[in-house]
Amino acid sequence: MSFELKYAIIHSFTKESKQSYATNIVKKTALLKNELPAVMSLVQGVSALLGKPGNILSYGQFSNDMRQGKFPAEFDCYSSKPLDAAAFISMSHLAVDELAAASESESFSTGGHILVSYYLIDNKKFILVAMIKQRGGVSLDKDYVPIAVTEIDLSKVHQAARINLSRYVEVAAQPGLSNDDDEDVVEERTYLSFVGQGTHNLASGYFVKALGCTKGISSSRATGNVISAVRTFFSSAELKPHRSAACNGVIAYLKKKLDAKENAVLNDLVYAAIATLTEGQSAIIDQLKEFLNDERTKIPAEFAIHAPTLRKKTMIKGETANWTMQFEQGMLGLTANAAIIYNEDKKTLTFTNLGEKLISDIESELKQR
Template structure:
């Protein structure tokens, strides 16, 4: 399914890296939304989100003075039932003003074409701001003479921010606890140059979110489902889950953030070792599934120990007994430490430690003496 563009415009921020700021070219007319080239451009930029070389951070806007003027401008735009072209142009100009202000103060900052779009896809409605760069290309003239041309680079996002309208609406009406698990904003920036990336993201008032519980739960369920849904990987899903939970447990215990790049590395151990292309395709598919807009797992997130424990252990307590064990100990055959008999609806615990056996036998002996 393609996208439907509501509004779109392109401005230009003119500045070369490590050189003084030159100018900003803010346009005052929106582009035609039914133009095939415009559609291809916005679709191409949107499709780059959540891929390994364009992994997305997820979060919310900053609050207070540090947020700048763009977030309030977007709040006003969001509240409009049927925004007009002038409303859209105004919010895009607000973004350009903030980008100009930031770029003037950072020598490492570089300019580019700034695409702003209000569009809808199968995943909902979005407001997108992306910086596009020019790249050199070659074409042949009518006389077959090579000529240099300038074209937009759509192979990677240099910097971008995207707001999910549905999640933004949920956030506005949520309580404080619920807000901590809602990320309505995603942003992409090159990790190779943090000073350059920082000015774009900071100018738009973006801040990384926490959403620890949701990210922890989704990275487990979605990655294991990815293995389960692939015939080649399905046999390895349980071993993969063990490795993944061990990694997440280590992150939780050491209070280090988990990363999707590490999740990918763990998964690669079970990808075809003799087919590099297939392994790359699987890695791209897994990353897109986890980091894409549907699941919105940040490329780096703190691990929720509470949620992790729910995924790796089973607990239950009654008035007379309670039990807790790791899922990895559970099975349906006699080889399992804890065997589940579905027909009889019972658990069989095997290989009891000597100390536990002694306590059980002593308790039974005491009861027999009482009777």
Template sequence: MGITIQKVIIHELVKEQHKPFEKAVIKSNVLPADNAVVLQLLEGVTGLYGRRNNSAHYGTFLDGAKAGYFPPAFKSYFEQPKPSDESFITLSHTAMDELERAALGAPAASGGYILAADYESDQGRFFLIAMLKKKAGIKLSEQLVPETVQELDLNSLHQAARINFERFSQYVTAKQEEKSEINYLSFVSPSTNKSTAGYFIKALGCSKGTASAKATDLVITESSAFFKAKPELAKQRIKFKQDLTSYLAECAQTGQSATLSKVETLARKYFPEDDHQKADEWAEELYARLNGEKNAVPNEFPVSSTVLKKHTFIKYKADKWDINFEVNALGITPDAEIQYDKQGAKLTIRHLPAEMREKIEEALRDLKVES
């Protein structure tokens, strides 16, 4: 479907690093939504989201007064069935007011062009705020004389925040216990918690989420699906999944957050060693699959031990027995610790510990059954 622009506007925050804040250039007219260059600009910005060099944090707005004025302003905009241009412009002005206020208290921060857009893509409807920087370029004059020009840098996102309308709606109507697993906004920043860049995220009231269960489930299922979809990697899927779940288990045990950069490192062990270009392409593809808007796995997240056990253990309770074992112990060959026979619909458990054998044999004697 591509991108359909509803409304878009560009402002400018004028500030040089380590110098006092100068001014904000605030515009009061939306740009033409059908302008090809405007569309190209927005497609360029959104295309960078969720890539390795522009990985996204996922979360929600802060609560209460510490969130500032932007979150309630967005909620008011969201509640309008068909927001007017004036409503959109007002929301973008609120964002600029907050950014200006935050920049005053961040001497090391620098300004840039602020793009605000309400748009739709094949992934839904979004509200985006992104900071774009200038970069020097060279063009040739009519006399073929090189001249310097200033153009927007679309190779990387300096800072950005994006709100998913559908997930925001889910969050608003969700029960309190369900809200922790819903992340409706994402934000990109090279130094999210540092004053040089963090002022942008702070100004908009963004907060990292704690969707531990969903992130843990998706990083396992989607990484495994990625391996399965590649003929060259399919046979390595089980080994990779074992590496991944071992890493996640270690994170859960130590209380450390799992990171997508580590997941990429584990995956690269199985990528072609003699084809660095393909390895880089696959790493980019895997990262975008996990960190992109569809799956929205944060670039770091706490591991859910409960969800991890569902992926690493098979557990079942019948009327007269129950069983619980690690998936890694399962196999279909005679050398497997727990062998599954599909045709006979039975499990064979090998290498029973002596203590367990004694208990079984004692129970059989009590039942007067010969062993």
């Protein structure tokens, strides 16, 4: 995976928890020098942490509810032309101004150093805005130039937003949405990923609100994606024997939460999937969490469960002119202990555990022939 850093800069503002105002807003005018190893390590390190356990991402786009602040509209102007150094610095100044102002509405928010960077990963352009603390592996000099970057503490990068600029340009070129568009069409227009508004991290929600971010993954897409993604993850030779149990565990969890009218939580979904594993759980937990939360699958930290999609994903249906059948996927198997047995050679289904009522009806019908 190639990484190319274009620009990076660090600003700051001061605000203490329970304080109602931000002070000492410092907006630098000189870019950091890309050739400095500590600069490259910092930007790459922070970018790599997004989506890792402890920094689970939500996906979405800029809001247009008239409460999104100045950043989305200004960013649109910057994205329509080559992002040179002067435009980048101006955009970064706007970001820190909006962050400082928004922090005042959240009593538990705190200030710090704001890293803004523009880089390419495999030729895809990204803008990253992240709050960093001068501890947990990051040291800055008096001019906010990184002088030492060791292993960055996951818990110190819990406020960040990343804009897929390449994707943003693609979405901007598409026709506008109408009220008739379904929620999956809306989801296809996501270009933001962010931390700071997920489960158990509400106090830092001001960070993504300041930049005008809003969640955009539909409940139907998230519900369907998580079941498909777990099936894919457990398709390796090592994990395939556990695939059925993993899918059944996730489905059972989703049904339980749906019945309780509660949201699904990514961390809990992962534990539901690996519940039957007896070895290597700790390694698989992190791997599965990253797999589900990455840019392709986009399972957010928390989402509402879409009942029709859950039914569709968990039921197998079939019919001819003479009969109709419907059963849960978990009932299907290849061995004699399955409730419904599929014979791969004969291409037939055998139903077991029919129940006394059904058996009685079948035998009564046969006796009358």
